[in-house]
Amino acid sequence: MRHLLSTRDLSRDAAIELLDVAEDMADTQLREVKKLPTLRGKTVVNLFFEDSTRTRISFEAAAKRLSADVINFSAKGSSVSKGESLKDTAQTLQAMGADAVVIRHPASGAPQTLATSGWIDAGILNAGDGTHEHPTQALLDAYTIRKRVHGSASRGKDLDGLRVTLVGDVLHSRVARSNVWLLTTLGATVSLVSPPTLVPVNTTGWPVAIGYDLDEAIEGKPDVIMMLRIQAERMRDAFFPNSREYSKRWGLDDGRLGKLQATTIVMHPGPMNRGLEISAAAADSPQSTVREQVTNGVSVRMAALYLLLSGDREDA
Ligand code: CP
Secondary structure, rough: OOEEEEOOOOOOOHHHHHHHHHHHHHHHHHHOOOOOOOOOOOOOEEEOOOOOOHHHHHHHHHHHHOOOOEEEEEEOHHHHHHOOHHHHHHHHHHHOOOOOEEEEEEEOOOOHHHHHHOOOOOOOOOOEEEOOOOOOHHHHHHHHHHHHHHHHHOOOOOOOEEEEEOOOOOOOOOHHHHHHHHHHOOEEEEEEEEEHHOOOOOOOOOOOOOOOHHHHHHHHOEEEEEOOOOOOHHOOOOOOOOOOHHHHHHOHHHHHHHOOOOOOEEEEOOOEEEEEOHHHHOOOOOOHHHHHHHHHHHHHHHHHHHHHOOOOOOOO
């Protein structure tokens, strides 16, 4: 794997390989092998132009558990505030010996630009670009679903036959986009439920059904319900129903939690707006995988770094 930029262009086999390698990584952690020597001598740069807790820290933990050196770069407090361009910033990091660059950027397409511009040689991992994609989040979500459904017999398996409902602010959600592509590639049937004003204008070619009524979706007994964060910071001119109306119509509150099948998995990528898109009881219920998702994120990012940096890097 040369870069990891999106899930749209991941084949089923490549996705399964990533999930299987992530399981191998998780097994080493269970055996309390805290550090593998695999990426000794490699340098991973975390290049974050937007805030992050889970993604940045888990990429750092993943790289360190593989014995790579890690450089953390945050745009805040850097020369980006003096107007330095993405190209000059990236080439500065390359000059310090970056083998892989993990980039989060507010502009959709920034990781693709780094990967295709020829500015740097490093492998690029997309850690979330604008409203476009967040591939490692979708991979850790798929991993979490697969693990809950297939348990210890999950290696090599896909998500065939599972029905997954994504709920909320699809318009601004890179997590939703990456999950739509990945989960359908893995055989799941994906549906979206959202206020009409928070559905993207153009969903041509998306392999999903789109609905607006969460109660109707719950009556359909989904296997997985994934609540999306309301992205207030990106709302700009999108019409957002007021918070009370939103949680009443599209929030997973205690009443709706009680109507889910006992086996339905409740997911949220974090950070959560408790009381808005998800109640505290739903977030903390035994059906919730919120904390498992975070734990699994480290194994999935170890797998992505391993496949990118060990051995010869093939063209994607
Ligand atoms: N899920 C996710 O991307 O969280 P962070 O913004 O904290 O990285």
